[in-house]
Amino acid sequence: MYDSPNNPCPVIAKRAQEHRDATIAAVRPPLPDFDGLPQDSSQVPKFILTPEEIAITESDPADLVSKLTSGAILSRTVTVAFLRRAALAQKLTNCVTELLPVAALERSAKLDRYFMENGRPTGPLHGLPISIQEMIGIKGLTQNAGYMAWHDRIAAENAHIIDILIKAGAVLYARTTQPQTQLQLETSNNYFGDTVNPFNRKLTAGGSPGGEGALIGMRGSCLGLGTEFGGSLRSPAANNGLYGFKPTSLRLPTGGFMASMLAQEGIVPVVGPLSTSLEGVKLIMQTVLDSQPWDIQPSLVPIPWRTESQLERLPSGEKCLKVGVMFDDGVVMPHPPVLRAIKTVADALTGVKGIELVMWKPYRHDWAWEITSSLFFCDGAKEVTEDLLALSEPEPVLPLAADLIRLTNGGTVNSMWDWIKKRDVYRGEYAQLWRDVDVLLCPAGPSAAPLIGTAKYYGYSSQWNLLDYPAVVAPVTKVDPKIDTADPNYQPRNVKDKENHELYNAQEYEAAPVSIQLVAKRFQDEKLIEAMDLIKEKVGLPFASFT
Amino acid sequence: MYDSPNNPCPVIAKRAQEHRDATIAAVRPPLPDFDGLPQDSSQVPKFILTPEEIAITESDPADLVSKLTSGAILSRTVTVAFLRRAALAQKLTNCVTELLPVAALERSAKLDRYFMENGRPTGPLHGLPISIQEMIGIKGLTQNAGYMAWHDRIAAENAHIIDILIKAGAVLYARTTQPQTQLQLETSNNYFGDTVNPFNRKLTAGGSPGGEGALIGMRGSCLGLGTEFGGSLRSPAANNGLYGFKPTSLRLPTGGFMASMLAQEGIVPVVGPLSTSLEGVKLIMQTVLDSQPWDIQPSLVPIPWRTESQLERLPSGEKCLKVGVMFDDGVVMPHPPVLRAIKTVADALTGVKGIELVMWKPYRHDWAWEITSSLFFCDGAKEVTEDLLALSEPEPVLPLAADLIRLTNGGTVNSMWDWIKKRDVYRGEYAQLWRDVDVLLCPAGPSAAPLIGTAKYYGYSSQWNLLDYPAVVAPVTKVDPKIDTADPNYQPRNVKDKENHELYNAQEYEAAPVSIQLVAKRFQDEKLIEAMDLIKEKVGLPFASFT
Structure with a gap:
């Protein structure tokens, strides 16, 4: 039993929570006590932080970098502001595994000294605080990846991408929560429980890097790194009103991560940025690829971040963009606010010079999920099960982790090869269909930020992991119960569709962020970001405030 | 028993041989009969073909293409010449599974008509005959990949790369032999027996595309395609005095091939050109990558063939090249002619302006082989064994195929993942060591073309498959028994070294081609070919005639 005196889990969890709390208590100036946790936490910082701290933490990371690298602001000032807001975010959303106030303040002071002595920044991210999902290794710190059995794992080295960020001048100050097994679209583990959504605590922050999602959603960070495998980096971004970018695999370095099944090649895990702005996304891509990470991790593809425009132009100068529009993947019909978001954006793009919209017919997304879920635990879930059962009294397997593990299929090298062949056929078929569009505008998920415990449908995100x-x-x-009413006449098409349909009740999702997703062909990362920028500019996104 | 009346293999083999012989008998003008098979076949065509046929078939493929695309020569004339020389090559070296005289002559006539009517070629390979390893699918033709059980497999479609070559104007006229399982450094199967070396029939043509090696070595083709996984494309090139290029994986398209374990991702199978000239290699790379094959096979990396120079230059204009030199991989000491080839080239490069030589210390090449051989049959050899045993009375497993299958290690997804992790660590370590050189000059194998049945050491080629x-x-x-005398004092370092050492007797290898290998970092394919061109030019390679 979990509560038996011999079960190590409660002891491990308590120790982790005490450590986390101690790092938060060490933040100076200390945060005032406050009572109660409001349903919508997003406005709380306004009552607690100083106007300068609010201004700093709500800045676009690109503006912060421009001030930091020109000496217009001290890294220490920025770091203190983010440490305080992160501490507050933790109290409100349970998103942090630990803060690093001592190391971060030492580091920012050192960077400030460097600037003062040399009159120039150390690198393109000089002095910028960046938050990091816990499974991305930082030398000397825990790296338990959400498994209780790994509670004493300490990173021997920095992950490769951490080294790059540090060299570029970043300040590491916050580490964030992640779910058991990393394979959940929510963030719950036996160390810390649930990470909740800043805008509505009945909702999930998403996952795997749900801690990043909630922390950045709370503006306790403006830029962070998370990992994904089946859509889990985009889920926290979408659920918290953020930009989240899953690049093509093998562009950003993944050395030094901790998780089960890291050698899996059927669907390659990726790392990517979450940020309050699209500029933040670009900042990470540019900085990391400028370091030529393929010299260290030879599996990476040596394509630099291309800054020249990837779009054609009309003779009159406007950029051309052919946008496929998909409201529904043919499997699970998204909730009304998601359909509204897509429709509003598509309507606003209609008639914009240079932009052409075409309806996208999804091609067998149900089959895509069958391939994806068969590849996820293609060892018959042996590795993940061993990691879950490694303690003398194993930790409880959480429901959403168990759901996915149950889909295990095959378990031999030969069954895996069968699914890889099916994957490659499907990828080839999809590539043929794709020839006619530049990007696809589609839902980020079947709902706005889901109610805690209900994020079960991966299709809208995992589709693009399978296709890479x-x-x-x-x-x-944001969800507005007055307009986002349920369609009483909708007839679900299948069990999954019914399950998702029945979850919807506009009141429950009040204030939940609603996002769109934009997708491009493999390796057209730069074109995708440029297209997102263009759409954002033409449409005037976002339509709601998230601070 | 193989000879029992119920065993289907002899019947299948006889049918395949009769079909082959019929396609050869259909070549016009017919070849004269001749008696006996000389040890060195390479001079026989000079006594049988017309001077024009000899001139055509011994041309550089780039010169042929230039004549064909300018209308200076008819495709039909070129095709007839290669058909006749290929028929002769078959009689002398047993390298062909079938010729395609009817289809090739129809095609070349059509191409000639097109040129006459339009005054321009159909594509960059207009009218050029190209030979193809049998497992690369051609619509409507066999695709047995050397397995007896697959005798009735017929390709439903052209392989992707075949479509590209046809669109570029190539004429398909010869299909070539390959070994059972494709995983042998020789070419022997139960259909056709051994493919022998044009320069010395006691020696192997190499494998897997040993048919390509012998056919092009005989100048029965000037350009062909072969596949490899553990070095097998380079082995036939090296054994037959040819250029053979293994590109970085996922550059050239592999869709539509037939082999066991095609879904294997631990070491990715590749296809590449074999040619009588380096220009032929470039012709294939340029043509195939210009077609943007990644639009059809999304796993390919969308990097075009870069024609701008990849080398730095001295202020005085000479290209700079830092060449690592490795005589010996630290495991198996190459035979004297191989060491002589490396030394001659390195000596000739010494002092050349812009070129710097450094000695290369091999890093754990024995461990690399352990990783490689463990990944080869990472399903516990289940798939390959099923393919070998699929007939009611299974075909005999040939010794060199069996040798490799015996190395099977693990057999579970988890054991495979363990080896993939080891692979990635090793790749990272090697990348660190590589930072100081542009290219590595090293042996293509532990010997000149090996005696038939003795090609057992993969290390010199498989090393670069593992690292990709x-x-x-x-x-x-070529081996010269007068200079390439054995070192009587050599003390072997291990069992493999001893086995290789004891094979050497200069007389036996008389006239065997001796090659070098040049290697570059992953994705530096263009730099590698440019460096090979530079070295060729500075040194004046080759030092012997192969026609």
């Missing part, structure tokens, strides 16, 4: 297409999510609006 | 570094082999010289 770059995908970016962007905030559009 | 592009590698090209180039002809240097």
Whole structure:
């Protein structure tokens, strides 16, 4: 039993929570105590932080970098502001595994000194605080990846991408929560429980890097790194009103991560940025690829971040963009606010010079999920099960982790090869259909930020992991119970569709962020970000405020 | 028993041989009969073909293409010449599974008509005959990949790369032999027996595309396609005095091939050109990559063939090249002619302006082989065994195929993942060591073309499959028993070294082609070919005639 005196889990969890709390208590100036947790936490910082701290933490990371690299602001000032807001975010949403106030303040002071002595920044991210999902290794710190059995794992080295960020001048100050097994679209583990949504605590922050999602959603960070495998980086971004970018695999370095099944090649895990702005996304891509990470991780493809425009232009100068529009993947019909977000954006794009819209007919997305879920645990879930059962009294397997593990299929090398062949056939078929569009505008998920415990449908995100297409999510609006009423006449098409349909009750999702997703063909990462920028500019996104 | 009346294999083999012989008998003008098979077949065509046929078939493929695309020569004339020389090559070296005289002559006539009517070629390979390893699918033709059980497999479609070559104007006229399982450094199967070396029939043509090697070595083709997985494309090139190029994986399209374990991702199978000239290699790379094959096979990396120079230059204009030199991989000491080839080239490069030589210390090549051989049959050899045993009375497993299958290690998804992790660590370590050189000059194998049945050491080629570094082999010289005497004092370091050492007897290898290998970092394919061109030019390669 979990509560038996011999079960190590409660002891491990308590120790982790105490450590986390101690790092938060060490933040200076200390945060005032406050009572109660409001349903919508997003406005709380306004009552607690100083106007300067609010201004700093709500800045676009690109503006912060421009001030930091020109000496217009001290890294220490920025770091203190983010440490305080992150501490507050933790109290409100349970998103942090630990803060690093001592190391971060030492580091920012050192960077400030460097600037003062040399009159120039150390690198393109000089002095910028960046938050990091816990499974991305930082030398000397825990790396338990959400497994209780790994509670004593300490990273021997920085992950490769951490080294790059540090060299570029970043300040590491916050580490964030993630779900058990990393394979959940929510963030719950036996160390810390649930990470909740800043805008509505009945809702999930998403996952795997749900801690990043909630922390950045709370503006306790403006830029962070998360990982994904089946859509889990985009889910926290979409659920928290953020930009989240899943690049094509093998562009950003993944050395030094901790998770089960890292050697899996059927669907390649990726890392990517979450940020309050699209500029933040670009900042990470540019900085990391400028470092030529393929020299260290030879599996990466040596394509630099291309800054020249990837779009054609009309003779009159406007950029051309052919946008496929998909409201529904043919399997699970998204909830009304998601359909509204897509429709509003598509309507606003209609008639814009240079932009052409075409309806996209989804091609067998149900089959895509069958391939994806068969590849996820293609060892018959042996590795993940061993990691879950490694303690003398194993930790409880959480429901959403168990749901996915149950889909295990095959378990031999030969069954895996069968699914890889099916994957490659499907990828080839999809590539043929794709020839006619530049990007696809589609839902980021079947709902706005889901109710906790209900995020079960991966299709809208995992589709692009299977195809390995770059995908970016962007905030559009929030659920408004007055307009986002359920369609009483909708007839679900299948069990999954019914389950999703029955979840919807506009009141429950009040204020939940609603996002769109934009997808491009494999390796057209730069074109995708440029297209997102263009759409954002033409449409005037977002339509709601997230601070 | 193989000879029992119920065993289907002899019947299948007889049918395949009769079909082959009929296609050869259909070549016009017919070849004269001749008696006996000389040890060195390479001079026989000079006594049988017309001077024009000899001139055509011994041309550089780039010169032929230039004549064909300018209308200076008819495709039909070229095709007839290659058909006749290929028929002769078959009689001498047993390298062909079938010729395609009817289809090839129809095609070349059609191409000639097109040129006459339109005054321009159909594409960059207009009218050029190209030979193809049998497992690369051609619509409507066999695709047995050397397995007896697959005798009735017929390709439903052209392989993707075949479609590209046809669109570029190539004429398909010859299909070539390959070994059972494709995983042998020789070419022997139960259909056709051994493919022998044009220069010395006691020696192997190499494998897997040994048919390509012998056919092009005989100048029965000037340009062909072969596949590899553990070095087998370079082995036939090296053994037959040819250029053979293994590009970085996922550059050239592999859709529509037939083999066991095609879904294997631990070491990715590749296709590449074998040719009588380096220009032929470039012709294939340029033509195939210009077609943007990644639009059809999304797993390919969308990097075009870069024609701008990849090398730095001295202020005085000379290209700079830092060449690592490795005589010996630290596991198996190459035979004297191989060491002589490396030394001659390195000596000739010494002092050349812009070129710097450094000695290369091999890093754990024995461990690399352990990783490689463990990944080869990472399903516990289940798939390959099923394919070998699929007939009611299974075909005999040939010794060199069996040798490799015996190395099977693990057999579960989890054991495969363990080896993939080891692979990635090793790749990372090697990348760190590589930072100081542009290219590595090293042996193409532990010997000149090996005695039939003795090609057992993969290390010199498989090393670069494991690392996925592009590698090209180039002809240097031939074994000369007068100079290439054995070192009587050599003390073998291990069992493999002893086995290789004891094979050497200069007389046996008389006239065997000796090649070098040049290797570059992953995705530096263009730099590698440019470096090979530079070295060829500075050194004046080859030092022997292969026609």
